[in-house]
Amino acid sequence: MEALSETMTRTFTKEAVASAFQNIQAAICEGLEQVDGKASFSKEEWQMASGGGGLTRVIANGNVFEKGGVNFSAVQGKLPAFMKDKVSAEATDFFATGMSIVIHPFSPQIPIIHANIRYFETNAGDAWFGGGIDLTPIYVDEEQARFFHTQLKETCDQYNPEYYPKFKQWADDYFFITHRNETRGVGGIFFDYLKGNDNTSLDEIFEFVKAVGNTFLKAYVPIAEKNKTLSFTEEQKNWQLIRRGRYVEFNLVYDRGTRFGLETGGRIESILMSLPEHASWIYNHKPEEGSEEEKTLQLLKKGVDWA
């Protein structure tokens, strides 16, 4: 009965969620094109055999962005076996819509950025939202990390003062490269299975999730704009390639969305557009003591209070 009482508070349709996500996708692409000043996002529509499809938008070889994608999808089908323990026993079909972004700038002065918002429902009344935004600087600028987290906190606080601390910790735990014992970057927020409860309707969560999507540009663009004019050395570029290698490790080994996509036979090019154009692995690479690279490594830890 829990699922039923939750859905009673839901007045939106799944089409409304998909449409809102697609609008956010369009706004984000436009905002990033302005930052880049040269490249624009391609548009590629695709369909899945089981129903639905998506719109993949890719930017490449820009002034600022080397490779990046903003992907929207709205798909439906028979519930995969591994989802059965997460939904009502009667559920047989699912609908899922999401928008996800990964942007790899050319310059090591500009952080990699990732964001995702998603919605899942079944024909048995299960329904929840998830999402997150996290920043991966090649060199951590503490002021900018604070700025980024402050933007996220402000959005969270408008909906629930408990959200930011909870979702910030969730991001620390999620965006963690266990085998390296380091966080992917300076984190951000991450949340999943937000189904609503007695105090918060699913309608309100839908509003929150849209607000998270709309926070993307305000949290990232000022950082990208400020740093895009900075010069960089070959050594800094090499460090970027190594950090991108860690990004690849995270995405292929741990990222749930990536592994879900690979295992369910999603569109590979859309799933793996999160990978950088170039990445490096240097055996046993250790930054020099006291170097900027080492300072960054010191900050790639859980539990740093950025906001």
Added chain:
Amino acid sequence: MEALSETMTRTFTKEAVASAFQNIQAAICEGLEQVDGKASFSKEEWQMASGGGGLTRVIANGNVFEKGGVNFSAVQGKLPAFMKDKVSAEATDFFATGMSIVIHPFSPQIPIIHANIRYFETNAGDAWFGGGIDLTPIYVDEEQARFFHTQLKETCDQYNPEYYPKFKQWADDYFFITHRNETRGVGGIFFDYLKGNDNTSLDEIFEFVKAVGNTFLKAYVPIAEKNKTLSFTEEQKNWQLIRRGRYVEFNLVYDRGTRFGLETGGRIESILMSLPEHASWIYNHKPEEGSEEEKTLQLLKKGVDWA
């Protein structure tokens, strides 16, 4: 009782296996140094807290080899939970020794090579060998692929005529990038859980596994020697970087040894020395029809009869 009858045919000690593997490691490093003509393998000894350790040997920035490692390890400890269904109920402790190689040449004319031999036993009498060799050409040269497979087949045939066909198919199935629907390269042989049976003692299997290790240089060096003088274009280099990206995908998503290492807290730099120094991901890259790159893709399929 099955485990017992198997172990009755075993007259070697685990130290003898470790020692044989280490000798093969030394011979392979020497052989590869001769091919390179400039760089030599470093030596790095390491210990694991639970017991045992290893010797990691790495080559970098040579004439021929950009990055490569030949890793030996012999470790022991408490049996990990996920191994319990593979061993006798009474087993509590394991010993594992292995030697594994991944070599990434600079030139796209020279294939990436991988090989591995390994032995596992428990304190309850379980004991088995595993191993494999597979070749990943950036451009498939059919004559060389046949040469490579023929060497492996000759070694297999000396021990059992059923080995090559069986282990060749096992390699096709194992070195397969499911989400790309392509094999990693032209395959080779792969085998695991060789415990011996009424016809074949574990002693004989030990001999076979050593022979596989000793086949490495004969199967690879002639190819590397022949191709190392060939020139290559920037376009061919870019194709190499893309194929290396697929190698990274295989190792991080599917390779059992890599995932076992990451999950059991092995020495990360030794586990991930298999990753290339540089790799690329280009969104939706498709080779031109009729190009050499496309011809290679056509050959990255299961079931090609190379020997």
